[in-house]
Amino acid sequence: MKLNLLSTLNAERAARRAAIVITNVASGKSRLVKAADVAKDPLRAILAERLRTGKSGMADSPDGRVFLTVYVPAPQLVITGAVHISQTLAPIGKLLGYDVTIVDPRTAFASIERFPDVKVIAEWPDKALPPLGIDHYTAFVALTHDPKIDDPALTHALARDCFYIGALGSKKTHGRRVARLKEQGLSDADIARIHAPIGLDIGAVSPAEIAVAIMAEITARLREEGEADAGSAPAPAIARAAS
């Protein structure tokens, strides 16, 4: 592998963009295909499939056997609400390999001491979220109960095609949320992508248990591997080697 190929690959990964390295195992020659260039590559069919599943592996090409190393971004977990549930959800997310960020403009809540080892941003979502590069490799969870914080964040997460979007609140609370989001012009298909009430139904009662239910639901969504639900994009491929 050439050093400049490795440097380009690392730059793509740092920017949270997927890429595939194609190595001819007989000749030792390798080349990099960025996700954006897959459509115009001679191997586009197999590359697109690999990008979708995130699986590295051997493949046949006109030039012989090649190894495809698929690099997709590490998943990130973005939470609005530096609340009790987040105090458990953030460390669980970290343990499962997510880059975790908590956004809460209420500075009394968003204290660093309550969230060691996690990025906490004490800003409103309109300021805090755009720089995070929220994308299809992101799970988004709204936990503040405050429409001023959760609604704009949910709208951002939907626009960025997060693989999982969940919002805390009872059926009644969510009903009011749906009405508000519709008023703001969101489609039924978009709104249907929000998991609410949030979390797998495991009878969770305490904040920590609810965190487990949420993380289990995120994991289930993550591992669906391309089985598209009605109205939602396929779950993203996650770097299996990155653990």
Place this chain on the structure above:
Amino acid sequence: MLATNDDILKAAEDWRKGGRDVALATVVETWGSAPRPVGSNLVIDGEGNFLGSVSGGCVEGAVVTEALDVIDSGQPKMLEFGVADETAWKVGLSCGGTIRVYVEKVE
């Protein structure tokens, strides 16, 4: 916590830019219960320092030895490790799986 593949590839780049000889080992095929998935990386420098994992510790020593050869010759190698054979003085995987590891020099 194990380093992620990002860290390993960044280390490979940084080590090479720092003037060290570097080889990169990648798990390219697995059969049976393999300890690390296809695509896992191990980076090795010319003095035998390494970072990452291709088998969770079973065959890293052998991969590092082969990597030093690859650094010397510049020629990539395909290595295969199968189930541990107690009658032979060879390394193997105690989990019963087989893995194939591609080792190349970073130039």
